Amino acid sequence: MAETVLSIEHVGVQFGGLVALSDLDFTVGEGQIVSLIGPNGAGKTTAFNVMTGFLDPTEGMVKYRGAVLNGLKPHEIADLGLIRTFQRTSVFPRDTVFDNVLIGLHRQGKLGLVEAILGLPRARASERAQRERAAELVRWIGLEARANDLAGSLSYGEQRLVGVALALAAQPSMLLLDEPVSGMNASETHTFVQLIRNIRDRGVTILLVEHDMPMVMSVSDRIVVLNYGRIIAAGAPETIRNDPAVIEAYLGQGAKRA
Amino acid sequence: MNQIATLISLAVFASVPLWLQDPYLLNALITTGIFIIGAMSLNLLLGFTGQLSLGHIAFFGIGAYVSALTSLGFDVGIVGDFHIVHVPWPPIVGFVLAIVISGFCGYLVGRLSFSVRGAYFVIVTISFAEVVRLVALNWVELTQGPLALTNIPSITVGLPGLGYLVLKTKLQNYYLVLAVAAAAYFLISRLVHSHFGRAMRGLMENETLAVAVGIDVTKTLTLAAVISAGIAGAAGSLYAHYIRIIDPDVFAFINTVTMVIMVVSGGKGSLAGPVVGGVIFGLLPVFLRPVMPPEAQWITYGGVLILILFVLPKGIVPSLAPRLGLSRAKGNKAVKVTERTAGERA
Numbered sequence: 003m004a005e006t007v008l009s010i011e012h013v014g015v016q017f018g019g020l021v022a023l024s025d026l027d028f029t030v031g032e033g034q035i036v037s038l039i040g041p042n043g044a045g046k047t048t049a050f051n052v053m054t055g056f057l058d059p060t061e062g063m064v065k066y067r068g069a070v071l072n073g074l075k076p077h078e079i080a081d082l083g084l085i086r087t088f089q090r091t092s093v094f095p096r097d098t099v100f101d102n103v104l105i106g107l108h109r110q111g112k113l114g115l116v117e118a119i120l121g122l123p124r125a126r127a128s129e130r131a132q133r134e135r136a137a138e139l140v141r142w143i144g145l146e147a148r149a150n151d152l153a154g155s156l157s158y159g160e161q162r163l164v165g166v167a168l169a170l171a172a173q174p175s176m177l178l179l180d181e182p183v184s185g186m187n188a189s190e191t192h193t194f195v196q197l198i199r200n201i202r203d204r205g206v207t208i209l210l211v212e213h214d215m216p217m218v219m220s221v222s223d224r225i226v227v228l229n230y231g232r233i234i235a236a237g238a239p240e241t242i243r244n245d246p247a248v249i250e251a252y253l254g255q256g257a258k259r260a
Numbered sequence: 261m262n263q264i265a266t267l268i269s270l271a272v273f274a275s276v277p278l279w280l281q282d283p284y285l286l287n288a289l290i291t292t293g294i295f296i297i298g299a300m301s302l303n304l305l306l307g308f309t310g311q312l313s314l315g316h317i318a319f320f321g322i323g324a325y326v327s328a329l330t331s332l333g334f335d336v337g338i339v340g341d342f343h344i345v346h347v348p349w350p351p352i353v354g355f356v357l358a359i360v361i362s363g364f365c366g367y368l369v370g371r372l373s374f375s376v377r378g379a380y381f382v383i384v385t386i387s388f389a390e391v392v393r394l395v396a397l398n399w400v401e402l403t404q405g406p407l408a409l410t411n412i413p414s415i416t417v418g419l420p421g422l423g424y425l426v427l428k429t430k431l432q433n434y435y436l437v438l439a440v441a442a443a444a445y446f447l448i449s450r451l452v453h454s455h456f457g458r459a460m461r462g463l464m465e466n467e468t469l470a471v472a473v474g475i476d477v478t479k480t481l482t483l484a485a486v487i488s489a490g491i492a493g494a495a496g497s498l499y500a501h502y503i504r505i506i507d508p509d510v511f512a513f514i515n516t517v518t519m520v521i522m523v524v525s526g527g528k529g530s531l532a533g534p535v536v537g538g539v540i541f542g543l544l545p546v547f548l549r550p551v552m553p554p555e556a557q558w559i560t561y562g563g564v565l566i567l568i569l570f571v572l573p574k575g576i577v578p579s580l581a582p583r584l585g586l587s588r589a590k591g592n593k594a595v596k597v598t599e600r601t602a603g604e605r606a
Contacts, residue, residue, distance in 0.1 A: 075471075075476075076471040077471050077474050077475055077476045077477070080471075080472060081474055085474075086472050087472075088468065088469060088472070091466055091468060091469055093466070093469070094465040094469065095466070096465055101458070104455075104458055105458045105475075107455070108455055108458065108473060108475050113454070113455065115483070118450065118454035118455065118456060119447055120450075121450060125454070129454070132455065165469075168469075169472075169473065
């Protein structure tokens, strides 16, 4: 069993009287790909928001590599190496793909203000290094042909890739992907699965929220199934596929085909 | 290409006094230049972070008063017999203090309002300007209130041992304003092209995403506010030492509006925008004055503004620069880097 990096401990979230999450409790091990699945409104995105500081849990706590995340601001959590992508707004639309990745590299450019303004050698070296790193990432993600196009003009699938590239630019030790393949066609999804595996092989732990069942089944080491804000099952893809509660709540006939 | 255009523009501005001797026009150019510096500082906030400061003149006015009071000296009673007495210091010290204190006010306003932002920032800045105006109007002992601070000395430059130069003439002041404007332009340009600038752009375009990749909203916006307010303070200081008399009317709302017009018509978020918009709307009244009655002047002023925004809604520079081949070819460098790193691999 891999060492635990992210642990969600008895997290509950309530919006007024509505219980969005209750007693959410699971862990993600180092180097794993874990998927969080469940029907619409099951609380997946809420769980993401809690883990990344966009939402404070009503109860329970989230720990990342020993640090308690409760009460930290999103950018402070990003500084710990826990980076997320978004379901819809995944890019800076009025900037080029290249500049998107450069903005993502923000955490790498810890330069003094005076240095940056005067353009001292160290600042120029850092700027050059960032540009090279950005170019490398754009190429790695396979978008060099689009590097100078505005991110907002790209197709949905390509925007997702930009979103991943700029999340990677922030040098995550763990990446949270919110429905990364929604809106992608089958071949794009296939490529994306390869990409996720590549990212994991670079030492990045991955937590995934996804609807695409075949994709989840093929890529995940472990799956956590949510329904109405509660965990109804957790385990390896094989276990989940055959779990009657999951089939009833969510998968229906589709699971057997997958 | 863009840099060449900037240098040519700078050269043209520098050559103006060589072929323009008319003191009235030179005076108009100096005051316009001072307001252009203010507009550039406003553009840093409005154009590059998306935050509208409708009290921007407060930083300008604070700079003017700080600089004037530093060089005039004052004697203010605080409690009972306790007085704060300040002996006059050289105006150049006032100039530096104006930047520092205005910048600090920018920090306070930023800290107060950036946790909420948007409309709240607009309201906080308007209120701030009004409060400062009322202080300037009513703290007569310090500011002379409506009687105005008069006889403000001109800026003196020089080094110990090398002699001093009092910048009294219009020609000297023109070059002083041009130098400060160029410095402000350079500073803003470097800032917005650094990773600080990218953080600002990211926040403006997609705040949620920017925060998720580790950009600190409050810190980034406050930094922009401090620098913006500092530059506005520098402009205010130039104004005080050039006009040599200031009263609380310097805080009038219309002055902020003038800056906003310069920025929006020239093109917010473009470095040259406030300069182009500033030249047009700073000098327009000067050229309209001889040819039409006052009422018609303001109607024409408004008409020109509406026309510009109707024809070029993004502002003059962002709309026209690409057609003139002057647009910053975005990501140009990206291609070069990609080719090079690809070459290294191969």
